[in-house]
Amino acid sequence: MSFLRPELLPWLLLALIPLIIHLLNRLRYKTVPWAAMMFLIKANQSSTRNARLRHWLILASRCLLLLFFLFAVCRPIIGGWLGGALSGAPEKVILLLDRSASMEQIDPRQQMSKREQAIDLFARAASELGDSTRYILMEHVLREPVEIAGPDALRDLEYTAATDTAADIPALIRSAFYYLQRDPGGRAELWLASDCQTSNWRPESREWQSLMAQLNNLEMDLRIRLIPLSLPPQKNVSVAVNQLKRFVDQRQIEVNVEVFSSQPKTPEFKLAYVSNDRRTPVDISMEQPELRLTQRLPIIGDAKADGWGLIETQADENPADNRSYFVFADPEPARGMVVATRPETRRIGMLSIVPDGVLRFAQNVPFESVDNLGVSTTGLVIWQGGQPDAQTESNLLAFAENGGQVLCFPSAEVNVSGPFGLNWQEIDKTDEETGFNVERWDEDDGPLARTADGTQLRVGDMSIQRRQQIQVDNDWQILADFEDDTPLFLRRVVGQGHIYAFTTLPETDWSLLGDGLVIVPVIQRLLAKGGARNARVRNAVCGEWRPPNTDVNWQPMHSTEFQDPRWTAGVYQSDNLNSEKIALNRPARENDMTYVPREDAIALFGDLPVTALDEGEATAGKSVTSELWRWFIYFALLFMLIEGLLLLADRRPKRSSSGREALRA
Amino acid sequence: MSIESQAFFDPAAVSRLSRISLSARHPMLGSVSGQHKSAARGSSVEFAEYRKYVPGDDIRYVDWRVFGRTDKFFIKEFEADTNLRCYLIMDTSASMAFEADHGTKFDYARRMAATLGYLLIKQGDAVGLTTFDEKRVHEIPAKTSPTHVKTMFDILGKVEPKGATEIVQTLHDMAEKISSRALVIVISDFFQEIEPLLDGFQHMRYRNHDVTVFHLLDKQEVDFDFDRPIRFKDMESTFDMVTDPSVIGRGYREALDNYLAAFQKGCRQSGVDYQRVTTDTDYEKVLSSFLLERIGMKGKSKRG
Numbered sequence: 001m002s003f004l005r006p007e008l009l010p011w012l013l014l015a016l017i018p019l020i021i022h023l024l025n026r027l028r029y030k031t032v033p034w035a036a037m038m039f040l041i042k043a044n045q046s047s048t049r050n051a052r053l054r055h056w057l058i059l060a061s062r063c064l065l066l067l068f069f070l071f072a073v074c075r076p077i078i079g080g081w082l083g084g085a086l087s088g089a090p091e092k093v094i095l096l097l098d099r100s101a102s103m104e105q106i107d108p109r110q111q112m113s114k115r116e117q118a119i120d121l122f123a124r125a126a127s128e129l130g131d132s133t134r135y136i137l138m139e140h141v142l143r144e145p146v147e148i149a150g151p152d153a154l155r156d157l158e159y160t161a162a163t164d165t166a167a168d169i170p171a172l173i174r175s176a177f178y179y180l181q182r183d184p185g186g187r188a189e190l191w192l193a194s195d196c197q198t199s200n201w202r203p204e205s206r207e208w209q210s211l212m213a214q215l216n217n218l219e220m221d222l223r224i225r226l227i228p229l230s231l232p233p234q235k236n237v238s239v240a241v242n243q244l245k246r247f248v249d250q251r252q253i254e255v256n257v258e259v260f261s262s263q264p265k266t267p268e269f270k271l272a273y274v275s276n277d278r279r280t281p282v283d284i285s286m287e288q289p290e291l292r293l294t295q296r297l298p299i300i301g302d303a304k305a306d307g308w309g310l311i312e313t314q315a316d317e318n319p320a321d322n323r324s325y326f327v328f329a330d331p332e333p334a335r336g337m338v339v340a341t342r343p344e345t346r347r348i349g350m351l352s353i354v355p356d357g358v359l360r361f362a363q364n365v366p367f368e369s370v371d372n373l374g375v376s377t378t379g380l381v382i383w384q385g386g387q388p389d390a391q392t393e394s395n396l397l398a399f400a401e402n403g404g405q406v407l408c409f410p411s412a413e414v415n416v417s418g419p420f421g422l423n424w425q426e427i428d429k430t431d432e433e434t435g436f437n438v439e440r441w442d443e444d445d446g447p448l449a450r451t452a453d454g455t456q457l458r459v460g461d462m463s464i465q466r467r468q469q470i471q472v473d474n475d476w477q478i479l480a481d482f483e484d485d486t487p488l489f490l491r492r493v494v495g496q497g498h499i500y501a502f503t504t505l506p507e508t509d510w511s512l513l514g515d516g517l518v519i520v521p522v523i524q525r526l527l528a529k530g531g532a533r534n535a536r537v538r539n540a541v542c543g544e545w546r547p548p549n550t551d552v553n554w555q556p557m558h559s560t561e562f563q564d565p566r567w568t569a570g571v572y573q574s575d576n577l578n579s580e581k582i583a584l585n586r587p588a589r590e591n592d593m594t595y596v597p598r599e600d601a602i603a604l605f606g607d608l609p610v611t612a613l614d615e616g617e618a619t620a621g622k623s624v625t626s627e628l629w630r631w632f633i634y635f636a637l638l639f640m641l642i643e644g645l646l647l648l649a650d651r652r653p654k655r656s657s658s659g660r661e662a663l664r665a
Numbered sequence: 666m667s668i669e670s671q672a673f674f675d676p677a678a679v680s681r682l683s684r685i686s687l688s689a690r691h692p693m694l695g696s697v698s699g700q701h702k703s704a705a706r707g708s709s710v711e712f713a714e715y716r717k718y719v720p721g722d723d724i725r726y727v728d729w730r731v732f733g734r735t736d737k738f739f740i741k742e743f744e745a746d747t748n749l750r751c752y753l754i755m756d757t758s759a760s761m762a763f764e765a766d767h768g769t770k771f772d773y774a775r776r777m778a779a780t781l782g783y784l785l786i787k788q789g790d791a792v793g794l795t796t797f798d799e800k801r802v803h804e805i806p807a808k809t810s811p812t813h814v815k816t817m818f819d820i821l822g823k824v825e826p827k828g829a830t831e832i833v834q835t836l837h838d839m840a841e842k843i844s845s846r847a848l849v850i851v852i853s854d855f856f857q858e859i860e861p862l863l864d865g866f867q868h869m870r871y872r873n874h875d876v877t878v879f880h881l882l883d884k885q886e887v888d889f890d891f892d893r894p895i896r897f898k899d900m901e902s903t904f905d906m907v908t909d910p911s912v913i914g915r916g917y918r919e920a921l922d923n924y925l926a927a928f929q930k931g932c933r934q935s936g937v938d939y940q941r942v943t944t945d946t947d948y949e950k951v952l953s954s955f956l957l958e959r960i961g962m963k964g965k966s967k968r969g
Binding site: 032033035038041042043055058 | 908
């Protein structure tokens, strides 16, 4: 049991008032000369053990009456989501809000989105904690702590509004950890509201273990409160533009669309293509949960001019996934750069950049000439070798922060530091024909993801005879690893770009990475991603793209209302001379309809005390606290009744003192 | 100080009460003629009974009619009227000084004793007075003269409640000391063990005295209405006790009730006229009821 008003607990001493009055009365007794002493003596002797017992019961009832009443004033809570082992209101509560696109799913029972439910539950729980607790909001997009005045402020904050982004729950929790590290002490709680979408939670990531170890090491009393809102959608369809081709001669654009449904079969529904203000409706029915469509749309006006459009479907349970945007323009060539000490790697890198020679440029930069690396027009830098000098590394970091992609390969020298915190260790070799087995890789997102038509990259089939051990910090995310948990492919987010690293070389005595089935798609994807930063017209993922220049405003073309491109999907145009256009869409992983079960989500937090709200409690909108004050009032009334009964039992009818009665005696 | 000016004497009340005469329950053995039945046979007109003729009896009282029927000599006897001798025994121990809201028991007893004494002498009866605490303090014999009232009142005026109670010995002593049948009125709070008291009364009754007890109690002693811890200090000793009336109250009242019930029962069984009086009751009403009751009892009681 705990109390919402623990500061009132010292007032429980008031329950001793009846006892104190009793003792004071005994000390301040009056002296009465008494003639009928013989009866007092007799009464005192027999004295009724019962009378004494009754007297003490009356005193105890009075004390307990006060005690229970004062307990009720202290507002005890127990059980439920906020009760349990909590022994008092925490000093600070960090509200972690998942406001990804999937959180806009509307619960038909509550008639509000999961995000709105989460805010409502936060606000209600916070309002019951009292005034002594500080509330810090962290949402998954900015991951910056925002201290709020009170629970009521949550509903009106822009930081709790809907987004079209995907959440990274481990990263969100890590941000909370950094905050707690800067502001330790006292009792703190993390309240996490999420739909537990698997793609957002990444339960298989080893990042959870390191994160929980760090949280456990914080010298503070930390508890986790989880609001899982993982009710899957019943009837929801989402759309995503997968690919866009322009046929200038035919004055057409071809849009490749992916349609996802929550139902195994979906009866006919409406889909609409909108481009150049022309709307093309299509009736669709689905026999499978996923469908790929290709539609050609006419280009009105200049066939080479820039344009934009969108695909939308009818309103359903989640309005956030009913639209997908696209922009189109003349394609620009992709440029890549290779800096490698080993010729074979250099060669493979160059080939992978320009596999077909079309619209690709590869530049070979000798390692000795890495000073003044001109990366302004480059989308991808392939780096194989040791540590660059500080200036070069700084340039590369700036390049990555600006959206560029860097792909690193092992130095092939033992105990050598590489760029970006890569520390190359021992080289492992195996003579087995199958080599080191690659067990896991991220097929949903990133460079190793399945292709647009769902084809899996042959990562598991690669024969790897050599690999170099690597030592990295927690900023690196493992995208593929071997059977023995040694990483194969890693990623680090730097600003708007990424740095990737393989732990094997694309050389024949190292692995079959160089045969192209994996390395080429990886490099092409990185090239496209990195090259997009310089494109005047491009498609990007909402939440992963940031306006590169704060002096440039991006106006929405898809809406007349103000929209923030940092987290709202749509088509935006810059107001500078370049007049760039960008189509921001919610991330593909938001189409994931798998959810981490409640028990598994709790288990991810390891030894940390976690209390999770039941799904039913969350969706039924029940109070997250279970207050006991009513029961304490009932007990107080009960003891009042007991005291009254005991007093009545002790009362005797007054004697008649009339003379007649005396004489009749 | 004149009788009328004594604080414990209310001439108006006495005047009202004097319309009712105090009667004895049993035939008295008075020295002079009075209004009470005499235990001896006398010359009144009221036929009492027949007895056998013995030589020397006055033949004027032979019932010739009975002789005609039975051929035997019987003498007719007639009731004799005589005066009453009353002894007032008043407790003047320290416990009688208890006072709550209605004056002390001592004042009440003194008022009753003075009124009864005056009434009795006025109706031609003899009154004696004995006051006692741990011993007999004052003792005046029963007399009928009006000046005897002043003597009584002087004693009542100067006596003070003090000391312990030794009523039992006083009763036994008085039982022996009062030579002939008399009315004995004991006024006390009787805070004493019952058995010795009843022994004392039975001794009196054995001596054929008509015993009446006025059991004086204060209302507070009966109700025991205290709401906070009190240090009760015994008025007749140095003993005291601190107790919480809320704890002990019931036990006290039970003990008191048991005592009163036993005492009353014992008195009735002993043929003692028991009158329980609380000091909040108007003494005039008490005495009035007592006197009327006595008239009702007259002639119905057995010869002693």
